Amino acid sequence: MTWQAVARKDFSDAIRSWWLWGLSALFILIFTLPIYFIAEGIGVGAQEATDPEAAAVLTSDLLVQVLLLVSAPFVPIIAIVIAYAAIAGERDSGTLKLLLSLPHSRADVVAGKLLGRGGVIVLPILLATVLSALVVVLSALELRAGTFVQFALLTALLGVVFVAIAVGISAAARTGKQAMVGTVGIYVLFTVLWNSFLSGLNELLSEYAPVGDETLMHLQLVLALANPVEAYRSLVGSISYTEAFTGGEDPTYVARIDALATFEHQLLFAETFETLPAYYSDFAVLLVFVSWIALLPLVGFLVFRDEDL
Amino acid sequence: MTAIELDSVSKRFGSVLAVDDLSLSVEEGEVFGFLGPNGAGKTTTIDMLLDFVRPTEGRITVLGHDAQGESVAVRRRTGVLPEGFDVYDRLTGRKHVEFAIESKETDDDPDELLARVGLDGEGERKAGGYSKGMAQRLAFAMALVGDPDLLVLDEPSTGLDPNGAMEMREIVREEIDRGATVFFSSHVLGQVEAVCDRVAILRDGRLVALDTIEGLRDAVETEATLSITLSKGSDDAISAVRALSGVSSVEANGTGLRVSCEDGVKTRVLTTLEEEGASVSDFETEEASLESLFAAYTTDEPDRPEAEAKP
Structure with a gap:
């Protein structure tokens, strides 16, 4: 087992990527500069609010929902850029021959790449959220550190999930170009096409399949949360919604309902469940979210294992 | 003991038969030259020794291990100078050698190895700035990590000037004296003539000659x-x-x-x-x-x- 050696080597290689720091600089910039003004606005709003209910909504948790608008589309892009060529790129250039001349198994290579590049993506994310928190501290807004820490961890996890997806595709691809097409395809699928896919599926099933509305609603929710970007949104919603924001409802319950695309299904969910069932709890969603880290690298490894270089 | 054993090995890429029913064995401590023109199947054969490529038919044993099932064990005791490789542009030469040392879990001194292949003073430079010859020397330094029992060198003089090729031959000789088995390929006979115990000549994936240099010379003289x-x-x-x-x-x-x-x-x-x-x-x-x-x-x-x- 030499995956630690591969991971260390890969980390020091990928951390020197100009692309990583170029994109990260932009990400950090968005996470700090405009956020200061938004935080200032929310903070001043909270101080000047005469309605105590309105004041209760205007917290740094609300700011996390603003940050989510940036991180959900942006973090996967950084992850893909630093990881899509992890293995396929080495195949193209010939460094893979140098790597596999040493006593590494192909499993070591996939695991080492996952760990190395996963470590790399965590750095700019933690840096960005720490700087963002610092900006909040400097503004008129009071920082709720607990939510920020949870948000930072979930965002780092989103980065690692997309690194894992990219590494898996990279292991299975014959060339760097194939890996790029594959990872960009997955990105577009999860961030742009997923909702159309779900609504199309819903129409098809309600038209032709003899299943009840409740089953369809469950299917929609399960498939929505199977999308790692959607799962991330729902988890961040769960930690950052305050009861003031949800009007007294359980924040996790509301966050799950938000994952449903249609108003009909949202209503049906509310009618069906008084409280959130365990299989839609944060723990369950987190489990599915995290399983992406194993899934594609495993598939990629199985293809890579049987391929000639 | 046998260091390398190929038993009726064939490799087919689509419709191309790259290696055709190849059988040969290399004894431990032997210096074996693997000759043939470009495209004869030399690299494919070497790639199969290292499990980069899997044989369509036949069986390969290297250092007593199955070349496919126990490839990591093979590569743990083998130093490889592959053909058509590239170095990590963003990492220094020294980092490359350190990585090889870490991978082979040995305690070699990276600077000593760099000096041995003629890269002293170049270790702190990023390998992306190396010439083809320097990259070849660097990979050779990585191959020497851990005093391997077997050296597999695919066209080792690629990119080297005559002086560099001579220095490399000198190191190969030192490795032979240490007792290492050396298997190397070349499309130029002159490079192997002086050091090889035996040579195999490959053409269109088939073995056309397998003999000592003396034996071949007798045949032509x-x-x-x-x-x-x-x-x-x-x-x-x-x-x-x-x-x-x-x-x-x-x-x-x-x-x-x-x-x-x-x-x-x-x-x-x-x-x-x-x-x-x-x-x-x-x-x-x-x-x-x-x-x-x-x-x-x-x-x-x-x-x-x-x-x-x-x-």
């Missing part, structure tokens, strides 16, 4: 080529020469004549020509060399000598 210029030609004379025993071929070209024959019948060729009415104005003997044999094996000359492949 019985043949000589006479280049004769005639001042007066005669068809009868040429026919008479062709009929001589010990003459394998005669090419007539105007007043020029090329006769391939056994070393001992050269004089008889000349006297026969004169006796049958031709006049010899000049002649020259071409020494048959290992190079010409190699060229004969690996190019499409019609009069390729018949040598037995003895696996």
Whole structure:
């Protein structure tokens, strides 16, 4: 087992990527500069609010929902850029021959790449959220550190999930170009096409399949949360919604309902469940979210294992 | 003990049969030259030793391990200089060697290895700025990590100037003296002639010769080529020469004549020509060399000598 050696080597290689720091600089910039003004606005709003209910909504948790608008589309892009060529790129250039001349198994290579590049993506994310928190501290807004820490961890996890997806595709691809097409395809699928896919599926099933509305609603929710970007949104919603924001409802319950695309299904969910069932709890969603880290690298490894270089 | 054993190994890429029923074995401590023109299947064979590529048929054992099932164990004891590789542009030379040391779990000194391959003082530079020759030296330093029992070198002099190639041969000799088995490929005979115990010649994926350098030399030294210029030609004379025993071929070209024959019948060729009415104005003997044999094996000359492949 030499995956630690591969991971260390890969980390020091990928951390020197100009692309990583170029994109990260932009990400950090968005996470700090405009956020200061938004935080200032929310903070001043909270101080000047005469309605105590309105004041209760205007917290740094609300700011996390603003940050989510940036991180959900942006973090996967950084992850893909630093990881899509992890293995396929080495195949193209010939460094893979140098790597596999040493006593590494192909499993070591996939695991080492996952760990190395996963470590790399965590750095700019933690840096960005720490700087963002610092900006909040400097503004008129009071920082709720607990939510920020949870948000930072979930965002780092989103980065690692997309690194894992990219590494898996990279292991299975014959060339760097194939890996790029594959990872960009997955990105577009999860961030742009997923909702159309779900609504199309819903129409098809309600038209032709003899299943009840409740089953369809469950299917929609399960498939929505199977999308790692959607799962991330729902988890961040769960930690950052305050009861003031949800009007007294359980924040996790509301966050799950938000994952449903249609108003009909949202209503049906509310009618069906008084409280959130365990299989839609944060723990369950987190489990599915995290399983992406194993899934594609495993598939990629199985293809890579049987391929000639 | 046997270091490398190939048993009826074939490799097919789509419709191309890159390696065709190849069997050979390399003993421990042996220096084995793997020769053939580009595209003969040398790299494919080496790639199969290292499990970069899987044989379509046959079985390969390296250092007592199955080359496919126990490839990591093979590579733990093998130093490899692959062909068509590249270095990590963003990492320094020293980092490369450190990575090899970490991967092989040995305690070599990276600076010592860099100095050994002639890269002293270059270790802190990023390998992306290295020349092809320097990259070759760097990979060689990585191959030497952990005093491997087997060195597999695919076209080791690629990108090296003659001086660099000589230095590399010197290190290979040191490794041989240490007791390492060396398996290396080349498309140039001159690089292997001086160091190899045995050579195999590969052509179109098939083994066409397998012998010691001495054995190959013996096989060729019985043949000589006479280049004769005639001042007066005669068809009868040429026919008479062709009929001589010990003459394998005669090419007539105007007043020029090329006769391939056994070393001992050269004089008889000349006297026969004169006796049958031709006049010899000049002649020259071409020494048959290992190079010409190699060229004969690996190019499409019609009069390729018949040598037995003895696996």
